[in-house]
Amino acid sequence: MSPVPDPLELYRQILRIRRFEETVLNKFSSGVFFGTTHTYLGQEANAVGVLSCARPDDIVVSNHRCHGHFLAYGGEPRALFAELMGRETGVCGGRGGSQHLHWRNFYSNGVQGGTVPLATGMALAEKLRGSGAAAIVFLGDGTLGEGIVYESLNIASLWRAPILFVVENNRIAQTTPSELAVAGAIATRFEAFGISCIELDSSDVLEILPAAGRLLDEIHAEPSPRALVLHTARFGPHSKGDDTRDSIDVERLRRTRDPLVIHGARLPEEQRKAIEAEVVEQITLAFRLALGDPAPDPQSLPGATTP
């Protein structure tokens, strides 16, 4: 059964991702983080809506844009900040960085497409072991260009894998608009393999959540794959400062598709403000604590020699 959503908690989760990602983008230029990042700004309702329906043993497989999924799964902001800062206390001890996270039943990898068979195999393993758990894999519109996605859909359907494929179509892959990269329709890709699909064009967590809940209920009731296609809006750049879209268009998305505003409008201002204060304090504290966390020991690498 789908959970009865607590509107305050949904708002808190969306806001936690928002403030986390804003902090990441704002602080990047100060040099505290290694590498690069792909923020989830604008897409928060997808992760929160879908993962609110995940059962405790369900598996979540994510991609390069994984911070929102990780936080919605229940991951600690401090451990994620520390991972981005390359600290020993990071989610993966600083070995993985922004795109390569593993905690409990959450896994992400930064290479497009290859996570889809992985999640399918995980789902099959749970079915073969009789655990009753399902897998949820997030992929973007850009990843639909990878051939291994279709190998996985074929096998997931043939072998009845208990898996939910969630496509977050933000209509742009790095800088390439989807009209240059995605032919035909997205939903029919799944339907061609006999995988039934719900398609939503929404940034409202209260629309996304019941759709995901229905599909996950079906998967848990009788192991087999389902798909959820979420047409969504990316507010930020692909990574940092690489947004080639017209700023007017992005501004319009921010005005009309903000999950925080859409869901926040349902809450009394007083409660919103209280949650805002709580989340800001939590994220600020997490960042500060991570900054003080220890660095990993370079001599711990196999074969390391003192320079």
Add this chain to the structure above:
Amino acid sequence: MTTVLDALNQALHAAFQADETVFLLGEDVLDPYGGAFKVTRGLSTAYPGRVLPAPISEAGITGIAAGMALRGLRPVVEIMFGDFITLIADQLVNHIAKFRWMYNDQVRVPLVIRTPMGGRRGYGPTHSQTLEKIYLGVPGLRVLAPSSIGDPGGLLSRAILEDDNPVLFIENKLLYLLPVQHPAGMEEFEATESKAELLGEGDSYAPTFTLALGGAPPAAITLVAYGYMAELARQAALRLAYEFEIFTELVIPTQLAPFEIEAVLASTRRSGRLLTIEEGTFSLGWGAEILARSVEALGSGLRAARRVAALEVPVPASGILELQALPSVEHIVQTAKKMV
């Protein structure tokens, strides 16, 4: 007589019997066909539901098996021809080999990918190659290759049942019909077995065999070969001794990566000369790495070093051309003769 094919097939049956988390994914692996080279014969009959017949999707089934391994199963993937391991490159390099380390040792990936490799069957340029060198030196990926000398079934069995890390298991096709020879029982040779000690891992379960001609004078050359090339090197060692009075030691590793050089160095310290034999192409390969490490370790103690390898052309279909393109006993003998 037990052939290598029998030994590998029996090892699979024993692994399925021993551990119900063992599964096999592959193309055309169901009975009565039982796989293109019959290594999986009988499995689907004996263990229905645990042999998963896959569509032609090498990358997909490899990724699926990786997911199964991450979630507590011990899958085995059969890639029908070794040439097709190019199709699983992203899965192997960016996913399977990375997970344990990248996720800070929080996961294990007990996965074996087996594949028949090599030429001399006239299958032509895309079904005859020796491609494992592409995957040597990928951190996190163990590459094993049995020969007919030793215990090929035992090696496969331990990879499936005991190794919690991913293994690429290379089976040269010409080994399949050779009899398994236990090193201790070989008439002309005295064998010693060593286990590579690997950085941060302890001893490998994959042995290295060193064969010395029984009762012969000290060896003048160390031959190093794996897989089917070990059999050719064994034949060459006998010809060199009986026809030319050139005495050799033959070192046969079964673990190609990560590679531990010590057994090669121990023999080369005695002989002073080193000849590597591989079925892969000559440049930038396995032999090159062994020579480089031997030079680093032995310096002027290494008096001569050569490589025998495949010519740098695609493997021809015509048997006449193929024989010339791939290393032979004659190539080994002639190269060895030039070294003393």
